[in-house]
Amino acid sequence: MTDHTEMLKQERNTPWRVELRNSVPGKDRIAIERVKMNEVEPLERIKSQTCEVNCGLTPEQALHEARRCMDCVNPTCIEGCPVSINIPKFVKQIEAGKFLDAAATLKEFSALPAVCGRVCPQEKQCELKCFYSEKMNKEPVAIGYLERFAADYERLSGKIQIPKVEERNGIKVAAIGSGPSSLSFAGDMIKLGYEVTVFEALHEIGGVLKYGIPEFRLPNSVVDVELENLKEMGVNFEKNFVVGRTASFDDLKELGYKAFFIGSGAGLPNFMNIPGENLNGVMSSNEYLTRVNLMYANQSDSDTPIMLGKRVAVVGGGNTAMDAVRTSKRLGAERSLIVYRRSREEMPARLEEVKHAEEEGIEFMNLANPVEYMPNAEGRVAKARFQRMKLGEPDASGRRKPVAIEGDIFDIDVDLVIVAIGVSPNPLIPACLPGLKISRWGTIEVNEETMQSSIPEIFAGGDIVRGGATVILAMGDGRKAAASMHRYLQEKQKK
Amino acid sequence: MTSLKTRFFGLELKNPLIIASSSLTADAGKIREFSENGAGAIVLKSVFEEEIINEYNQIAQTKTSAHFEEFLDYFDYKIREQVLASYGQLIRDAKSVSEAPIIASINCVSTGDWLQFASQVQDAGADAIELNLFVMPCDPLKTAEDQRRFYLAAVREVVDRVNIPVTVKISSYFSDLASVCNALAGEKLSGITMFNRFANPDIDIEKEKLVEAQPFSNDSEHLLPLRWVGILSPRLGCPIAASTGIYTGEQVIKMLLAGANAVQMASVFYKKGPAHLTVIIKDLEHWMQKKGYESIEDFRGRLSLTKAADPSMYSRAQYLSSFGGYAGSERK
Numbered sequence: 001m002t003d004h005t006e007m008l009k010q011e012r013n014t015p016w017r018v019e020l021r022n023s024v025p026g027k028d029r030i031a032i033e034r035v036k037m038n039e040v041e042p043l044e045r046i047k048s049q050t051c052e053v054n055c056g057l058t059p060e061q062a063l064h065e066a067r068r069c070m071d072c073v074n075p076t077c078i079e080g081c082p083v084s085i086n087i088p089k090f091v092k093q094i095e096a097g098k099f100l101d102a103a104a105t106l107k108e109f110s111a112l113p114a115v116c117g118r119v120c121p122q123e124k125q126c127e128l129k130c131f132y133s134e135k136m137n138k139e140p141v142a143i144g145y146l147e148r149f150a151a152d153y154e155r156l157s158g159k160i161q162i163p164k165v166e167e168r169n170g171i172k173v174a175a176i177g178s179g180p181s182s183l184s185f186a187g188d189m190i191k192l193g194y195e196v197t198v199f200e201a202l203h204e205i206g207g208v209l210k211y212g213i214p215e216f217r218l219p220n221s222v223v224d225v226e227l228e229n230l231k232e233m234g235v236n237f238e239k240n241f242v243v244g245r246t247a248s249f250d251d252l253k254e255l256g257y258k259a260f261f262i263g264s265g266a267g268l269p270n271f272m273n274i275p276g277e278n279l280n281g282v283m284s285s286n287e288y289l290t291r292v293n294l295m296y297a298n299q300s301d302s303d304t305p306i307m308l309g310k311r312v313a314v315v316g317g318g319n320t321a322m323d324a325v326r327t328s329k330r331l332g333a334e335r336s337l338i339v340y341r342r343s344r345e346e347m348p349a350r351l352e353e354v355k356h357a358e359e360e361g362i363e364f365m366n367l368a369n370p371v372e373y374m375p376n377a378e379g380r381v382a383k384a385r386f387q388r389m390k391l392g393e394p395d396a397s398g399r400r401k402p403v404a405i406e407g408d409i410f411d412i413d414v415d416l417v418i419v420a421i422g423v424s425p426n427p428l429i430p431a432c433l434p435g436l437k438i439s440r441w442g443t444i445e446v447n448e449e450t451m452q453s454s455i456p457e458i459f460a461g462g463d464i465v466r467g468g469a470t471v472i473l474a475m476g477d478g479r480k481a482a483a484s485m486h487r488y489l490q491e492k493q494k495k
Numbered sequence: 496m497t498s499l500k501t502r503f504f505g506l507e508l509k510n511p512l513i514i515a516s517s518s519l520t521a522d523a524g525k526i527r528e529f530s531e532n533g534a535g536a537i538v539l540k541s542v543f544e545e546e547i548i549n550e551y552n553q554i555a556q557t558k559t560s561a562h563f564e565e566f567l568d569y570f571d572y573k574i575r576e577q578v579l580a581s582y583g584q585l586i587r588d589a590k591s592v593s594e595a596p597i598i599a600s601i602n603c604v605s606t607g608d609w610l611q612f613a614s615q616v617q618d619a620g621a622d623a624i625e626l627n628l629f630v631m632p633c634d635p636l637k638t639a640e641d642q643r644r645f646y647l648a649a650v651r652e653v654v655d656r657v658n659i660p661v662t663v664k665i666s667s668y669f670s671d672l673a674s675v676c677n678a679l680a681g682e683k684l685s686g687i688t689m690f691n692r693f694a695n696p697d698i699d700i701e702k703e704k705l706v707e708a709q710p711f712s713n714d715s716e717h718l719l720p721l722r723w724v725g726i727l728s729p730r731l732g733c734p735i736a737a738s739t740g741i742y743t744g745e746q747v748i749k750m751l752l753a754g755a756n757a758v759q760m761a762s763v764f765y766k767k768g769p770a771h772l773t774v775i776i777k778d779l780e781h782w783m784q785k786k787g788y789e790s791i792e793d794f795r796g797r798l799s800l801t802k803a804a805d806p807s808m809y810s811r812a813q814y815l816s817s818f819g820g821y822a823g824s825e826r827k
Contacts, residue, residue: 272572273579275614318565348564396552397567406648421569440577468566 034139042359050215066095080129082476085109103154111187117148166193179207181462182263184478244432266423266463276373281381285420309416316420317347341369341402450484503757504623505660505685508535515759516600523588528769530593541600583619596622623660660685680731688736711762716740728754729801744778754799
């Protein structure tokens, strides 16, 4: 039995857990229906880009939902969590009414619990591994809702607990980029006593959490509180600092930085390279969302206003596509359309996001793929030409492959097209480190166990390594990198 | 003065000897050698649609968790972008080192957006496009009509998109080969190359497993294209290039006599190197001089179906007299 498993077992056998477990018979727990998330009405919420759709659970709802958890002997839910949060412990703390303790448990494992409670695809992670999903064919315990509840409760109570940190050891380390992997890395390294500085190229800290995810899904105020916690713990943040331009790695080494974590993400949008993609009015979801979320380009007094389309087509079926299309609706589009080349069943977007989009009047044109965009007399996109698709055999990812139906082509009037088909790593950092091993896709190659790159003092994680993945996976990378950088620096000190 | 000039790929070629698409033509150094040794045209290694599909599948196998669904969703476009960027570079590199026309070769197994990239190949500077079309007809639910529809749709899609000449390289796997060629010739093509030669499976009887057969043609294989060039060259409204199993100047001459406008060769250069091209060109020149021909057109097609003294040889499929003769001679 591993130390971790033993620790979980011991915690499960603490008297308060045993008493709580025995207080409600298992069959009664199973009989409880899963709680429904409270939401703002669609017609109301589409009036504002900053109106959060999900309202969170009330304390009563949280207690009710936490009671469903069976506090399993073998908590498989933890296996589904990339940062290995002690899920039964925090859920049982909620059931016991110890909401602040639950928040503290979450912070032991995650630097961003309020964020993860909102944007993690729990249905594909911890909730998929829940006893209810695996053994009962019932709806799983709403772990994500409970995580959000505990984090929000703490934030709104004003009794924010700052995790304990070790005494400063005077060793300087840097994180490059301020997205989820870097923040997670910074949180763990500061706890271990390092002097941590996070360098961010933009004028806002938070990376994709700020520029990518709209406020109706993840309010900036929620992210800011988590950032404030890190600042309180001692993390130093430098904005408007482009590592490789403002200062080189050598400059930073001269300033005393002993090791680096690169979490600069995947900020380079992918395109389809089809005719007309360079027309005015065709843009990437990166540009569209960054300009709205970070630069407020939708506001009338913006110095660089964004095109507000009336007939908007968003190409793609992921969460970013949903964010973009729902944003367009909020910015006044009469017709907002998702164009996706597979069927709804294959869409990578979270089911909740698809449901919300449908409620908000987003149209879904599945099994269609753009092949060309045509301009009006002013050179702005006016029509999009689509190829009708059908589903073929499954590919290696297990999803059925889209196949063109020969000759089945049709046009639709559009005045704004947003391409949301994925992103690639930002090439700047790899380009200024000649000895750094990178893949042909521009991702940094690392030892998967340690996240250490071909340059020993450089570690990396998140989308710059994976090409594009979830927030929580990036956070897991940050944690793993922190642990191995700590080992690396300790070894180096001994020599 | 003997002229070897001919027309194929919608271009005037200084001679009918075309370096066929192969790994030899994926390298600018080799392309320079072929050009310096007098190639009439050089067809670059094909950019394969299947290669992109296979690469996507390999990546998908390493990223099976739900975390990567969004990443993988359109990743084939990313692979394609990179493949086409490097192909564009190959075209530019080849153009910079070759006096011979550079022909891009696009392989496809489906129609749809893949074929849009023909215009990118054009933008990169290719002098013409060879469409390398082939779907192995092993699906019992697909008819000859399905096959024909695919070929014609793919050709139309590319011809409509580009201004440079387009040719097609086909296989012999058709139940109605002459009819399909006739239909293709009606699609504004600048040539048809017959035939493509494919990787074949073989069996290792010791290990009892399937292996790849050796990749090179042998010189008896030229008789298949010889027959069809002879039959079709006078009947199609577009030029024909012969390909597969052509190793010598003598075989080149046979193809021209049967009616080919040009020939494509690859295997011989794997075995003898790019400099061997000059030997073949000289053999052709010497033969023409010996025969008193001043240009290719003086003798091209002299032994095609409509001009040969005994055209029934082309349509005869049985060995009646030949086997009889051999059997008789053995008995003596």
